[in-house]
Amino acid sequence: MHLPAILPWGVADGFSKQMLLVILSVVIIATFFLLAARKQQLVPGKLQFAGEMAYGFVRNSIAKDIIGGKDFMKYVPLLFSLFFFILVNNIYGAIPVIQLPSFSHVGGAYVLAGIVYVTWIGIGIKKNGLKYFKLATVPSGVPVYILPLIIPIEIISNFLVRPVTHSLRLFATMLAGHLIVMIAGSGIEFLVMQENILLKGTSLLVIAGAVAMYMLEALIMALQAYVFTLLTAIYIEGALHADSH
Amino acid sequence: MYQTIISAAVEGAEATNPLVPNVWEMGVVFVGFAVLMYIVVKFVVPMFEKTFAERAEAIEGGIAKAEKAQAEASAALEEYKQQLTDARAEANRIREEARAEGAQILADLKEKAASESARITAQAHVQIESERQAAVVSLRSEVGTLATTLAGRIVGEALNDDERSARVVDRFLADLENQNAGAAK
Numbered sequence: 001m002h003l004p005a006i007l008p009w010g011v012a013d014g015f016s017k018q019m020l021l022v023i024l025s026v027v028i029i030a031t032f033f034l035l036a037a038r039k040q041q042l043v044p045g046k047l048q049f050a051g052e053m054a055y056g057f058v059r060n061s062i063a064k065d066i067i068g069g070k071d072f073m074k075y076v077p078l079l080f081s082l083f084f085f086i087l088v089n090n091i092y093g094a095i096p097v098i099q100l101p102s103f104s105h106v107g108g109a110y111v112l113a114g115i116v117y118v119t120w121i122g123i124g125i126k127k128n129g130l131k132y133f134k135l136a137t138v139p140s141g142v143p144v145y146i147l148p149l150i151i152p153i154e155i156i157s158n159f160l161v162r163p164v165t166h167s168l169r170l171f172a173t174m175l176a177g178h179l180i181v182m183i184a185g186s187g188i189e190f191l192v193m194q195e196n197i198l199l200k201g202t203s204l205l206v207i208a209g210a211v212a213m214y215m216l217e218a219l220i221m222a223l224q225a226y227v228f229t230l231l232t233a234i235y236i237e238g239a240l241h242a243d244s245h
Numbered sequence: 246m247y248q249t250i251i252s253a254a255v256e257g258a259e260a261t262n263p264l265v266p267n268v269w270e271m272g273v274v275f276v277g278f279a280v281l282m283y284i285v286v287k288f289v290v291p292m293f294e295k296t297f298a299e300r301a302e303a304i305e306g307g308i309a310k311a312e313k314a315q316a317e318a319s320a321a322l323e324e325y326k327q328q329l330t331d332a333r334a335e336a337n338r339i340r341e342e343a344r345a346e347g348a349q350i351l352a353d354l355k356e357k358a359a360s361e362s363a364r365i366t367a368q369a370h371v372q373i374e375s376e377r378q379a380a381v382v383s384l385r386s387e388v389g390t391l392a393t394t395l396a397g398r399i400v401g402e403a404l405n406d407d408e409r410s411a412r413v414v415d416r417f418l419a420d421l422e423n424q425n426a427g428a429a430k
Binding site: 015016018023038040041052059073077078085102105106110115 | 264265266268278284290293299300303
């Protein structure tokens with residue numbers, strides 16, 4: 001259930017719970033990684049090891065594997081920030097009391113997808129000049145008579161649909177997950193309140209289902225953070241190596 | 246009661262399209278993400294990368310150190326081997342020299358002994374000769390005296406006239422020598 005805005009109370013455009021959680025996520029991530037990275041010991045302690053594992057996951061499994069080459073390090077900060085920003089904001093949805101993934105409101109997803117969109121187009125232009133748009137929309141090795149069909153499809157899929165799917169994928173999964181858990185909760189409440197003992201009993205089934213959905217949601221929350229970051233890396237790689245695609 | 250809740254929910258859903266964002270929320274996410282990016286770019290990534298680099302360097306440095314120690318050890322071993330070989334050669338050389346020197350000394354001594362013995366022999370010869378001469382001289386005089394005394398006794402005549410008897414003896418001996426010389430011829 002959504003809390004109303006905190007300040008001013010009850011006004012739709014006021015300071016909402018989402019905003020508080022977003023700010024909190026920045027504090028959490030920054031604090032954790034600054035503490036973990038601070039000691040810089042060659043033989044890491046537990047906290048440092050956890051930080052290095054997390055950092056190494058984004059650095060090696062996403063940035064290095066997808067972008068590769070010598071210049072993947074340039075994009076590690078962006079990918080790292082995206083992954084943990086989304087992860088923490090999603091995991092909010094699985095934490096009792098908080099129970100609200102920040103990206104169940106579409107605004108944040110638009111902002112992040114927009115940043116990524118601007119970034120990879122910028123990289124493509126910087127790397128290939130204005131020729132980049134030709135490289136990105138005219139696939140090589142395609143017969144000329146198909147090009148009139150291919151080029152509009154490429155333009156739509158690369159430059160129009162891509163940011164939309166990128167943002168809505170994150171937003172929709174979070175909203176849907178939030179709704180499912182919320183509906184299950186309301187359903188349980190509704191069934192438990194029934195006079196009929198048999199109808200009351202069915203609430204147990206719904207509780208079991210709700211727990212299963214909760215687990216699934218927790219998985220999807222982590223997965224969506226990974227998917228969003230992975231797609232970002234793929235887009236950047238595509239822009240970097242547009243001439244070889 | 247539930248109908249009213251549901252209808253209220255439906256009205257609420259109609260009132261806000263979920264695809265229309267709240268601008269303030271977008272602003273908060275943008276600023277929040279920018280702050281996070283700043284912290285990550287400025288502190289987190291450099292710190293982790295520094296640690297990684299240091300760790301890699303420590304491991305590689307350790308390997309390099311071990312390799313250096315290994316190289317030094319094998320160099321020292323090589324040197325010792327070389328020294329051992331040198332020492333052996335030196336010992337052989339000294340032994341050879343000693344042997345040669347010994348042989349030389351032996352030869353010298355032999356030569357010296359031979360010359361000494363030759364010298365002694367020669368000296369002995371000379372001495373023998375001189376003694377023989379002396380013996381001959383003394384014999385000559387003694388034999389003369391004895392013979393004259395004997396002859397005096399036999400003849401009963403005093404042959405005390407030395408001058409005469411000496412002449413007789415000398416004549417006798419000269420005859421004797423001439424006889425000997427004649428026999429030798």
